[in-house]
Amino acid sequence: MQKFDAIIIGTGQAGPPLAARLVDAGMQVAVIERQSFGGTCVNTGCIPTKALVASAYAAKVARRSRDYGVRVPGDVTLDMKAVKARKDAISGQSRDGVERWMKGLKSARVYQDHARFLSPREIAVGNEVLSAEKIFINVGGRASVPPMPGLDQVAYLTNSSMMNVDFLPEHLVIVGGSYIGLEFAQMYRRFGSAVTVIEMQPRLIAREDEDVSDAVAGILEQEGIDVRLNATCLTVAREGKGISVGVECAVGPPKVAGSHVLLAVGRRPNTDDLGLDKAGVAVDGRGYIQVDDELRTNVPGIWALGDCNGKGAFTHTSYNDYEIVAANLLDDGRRRVSDRIEAYALYIDPPLGRAGMTERQVRQRNKPALITKRPMTKVGRAVEKGETQGFMKILVDAGDKRILGASILGVGGDEVIHALLDLMYAKAPYTVMQRAMHIHPTVSELLPTMLGELEPLTMG
Numbered sequence: 402m403q404k405f406d407a408i409i410i411g412t413g414q415a416g417p418p419l420a421a422r423l424v425d426a427g428m429q430v431a432v433i434e435r436q437s438f439g440g441t442c443v444n445t446g447c448i449p450t451k452a453l454v455a456s457a458y459a460a461k462v463a464r465r466s467r468d469y470g471v472r473v474p475g476d477v478t479l480d481m482k483a484v485k486a487r488k489d490a491i492s493g494q495s496r497d498g499v500e501r502w503m504k505g506l507k508s509a510r511v512y513q514d515h516a517r518f519l520s521p522r523e524i525a526v527g528n529e530v531l532s533a534e535k536i537f538i539n540v541g542g543r544a545s546v547p548p549m550p551g552l553d554q555v556a557y558l559t560n561s562s563m564m565n566v567d568f569l570p571e572h573l574v575i576v577g578g579s580y581i582g583l584e585f586a587q588m589y590r591r592f593g594s595a596v597t598v599i600e601m602q603p604r605l606i607a608r609e610d611e612d613v614s615d616a617v618a619g620i621l622e623q624e625g626i627d628v629r630l631n632a633t634c635l636t637v638a639r640e641g642k643g644i645s646v647g648v649e650c651a652v653g654p655p656k657v658a659g660s661h662v663l664l665a666v667g668r669r670p671n672t673d674d675l676g677l678d679k680a681g682v683a684v685d686g687r688g689y690i691q692v693d694d695e696l697r698t699n700v701p702g703i704w705a706l707g708d709c710n711g712k713g714a715f716t717h718t719s720y721n722d723y724e725i726v727a728a729n730l731l732d733d734g735r736r737r738v739s740d741r742i743e744a745y746a747l748y749i750d751p752p753l754g755r756a757g758m759t760e761r762q763v764r765q766r767n768k769p770a771l772i773t774k775r776p777m778t779k780v781g782r783a784v785e786k787g788e789t790q791g792f793m794k795i796l797v798d799a800g801d802k803r804i805l806g807a808s809i810l811g812v813g814g815d816e817v818i819h820a821l822l823d824l825m826y827a828k829a830p831y832t833v834m835q836r837a838m839h840i841h842p843t844v845s846e847l848l849p850t851m852l853g854e855l856e857p858l859t860m861g
């Protein structure tokens with residue numbers, strides 16, 4: 402039995418920085434990773450997809466070059482092997498960096514195998530048993546594969562296997578019209594595939610406001626992506642050399658034939674093969690580890706961070722989990738999950754930056770609120786760039802004048818949102834930003850202007 406002060410299972414976005422902090426604090430630490438250092442974000446999530454989004458954007462701009470007075474002779478074609486190689490290099494650099502970092506920590510030992518609880522203090526890894534008074538679970542999640550009839554008969558893709566694709570699918574059928582599915586949809590359309598998105602809900606990204614969903618659908622449809630909503634009774638079958646997805650939609654034919662099918666219908670936590678029952682760690686009905694506001698599980702000495710605790714599904718929420726645990730354990734500060742403000746982005750082009758409440762949530766609150774909205778066609782910087790799709794929307798509490806939420810769908814939306822997010826963290830009234838002088842010409846320069854145009858939000 403190997404004894405440590407702390408064991409970290411998984412090297413996602415929380416485990417590695419926590420390992421480094423614990424080592425700095427003088428602890429002997431075991432770090433266990435069963436697959437690729439850096440986890441989802443680095444290997445099959447944010448980093449590789451955003452590298453691919455960048456290639457897709459380059460293709461889009463090249464095709465539109467004449468709009469800018471630039472002549473690119475001949476057709477724009479893609480070298481998918483080169484696109485993948487670029488993505489692999491960016492992702493690989495990050496993965497190697499995490500691996501070197503962990504293996505270079507002076508009082509940490511790295512195990513490359515599957516970890517499983519034997520008891521609340523013991524972990525089996527390979528042929529060894531490790532024990533520690535503190536155990537941190539950062540095992541992340543994976544694509545969930547729904548029990549769709551026919552799925553056992555066909556080859557299907559997930560976000561992970563998409564990373565090996567170095568060819569152009571003739572017709573990519575994507576099941577799932579949410580964040581992951583839409584990023585792949587637009588990028589493959591821009592690469593040159595025919596793309597159909599199948600969504601069971603009556604609209605895409607259904608947790609967003611209707612105007613956001615509609616604008617996103619418009620952006621995608623304008624690029625030639627076929628969107629099938631209200632798709633129920635999904636089935637898949639082999640059809641010739643390709644596949645077909647059976648759908649019962651309000652409109653359109655009952656099946657969609659394509660060359661490849663990508664499942665993007667959500668994620669599930671990697672907690673089913675962790676032996677949590679041996680440790681007595683409680684999970685909810687979907688397998689997410691139950692934690693309190695400081696990320697402690699029901700078993701003293703065991704914490705759960707990142708996607709596996711169901712409190713967030715992003716790299717920044719996982720990293721924030723690390724900051725909370727480290728601050729509460731090693732620093733004086735008390736930090737809590739409930740202190741953070743919801744924020745994320747959807748990386749289609751133009752991107753959607755989101756912070757705080759949606760308009761729907763503000764209405765449900767049923768308290769006086771103010772709203773301001775501006776199309777990107779009325780933003781000078783967007784006009785100059787020739788990228789005027791989308792709009793900006795900000796919601797404010799009419800009483801204390803604090804920002805309640807914002808949706809910035811437009812060029813730079815993933816960056817612009819942070820000005821509003823930071824004002825929200827500062828708990829400052831909107832008038833602070835309204836009087837601020839922003840830089841011209843930027844998208845953000847319109848934020849003070851918009852805040853001068855707030856109107857009452859009609860309830861009901």
Ligand SMILES: Cc1cc2nc3c(=O)[nH]c(=O)nc-3n(C[C@H](O)[C@H](O)[C@H](O)COP(=O)(O)OP(=O)(O)OC[C@H]3O[C@@H](n4cnc5c(N)ncnc54)[C@H](O)[C@@H]3O)c2cc1C
Binds near residue numbers: 410413
């Ligand atoms: C396609 C896609 C795009 C995304 N894009 C974004 C984005 O743009 N922005 C954003 O913020 N988020 C994005 N995400 C989400 C983001 O990737 C995750 O929220 C983030 O990686 C947080 O993960 P984590 O720290 O919880 O663990 P993970 O990164 O999932 O890592 C968990 C690690 O634990 C290891 N592990 C699991 N079980 C065991 C075990 N029993 N023993 C040993 N090791 C184990 C795994 O191998 C893995 O390396 C995206 C996700 C996907 C799928």
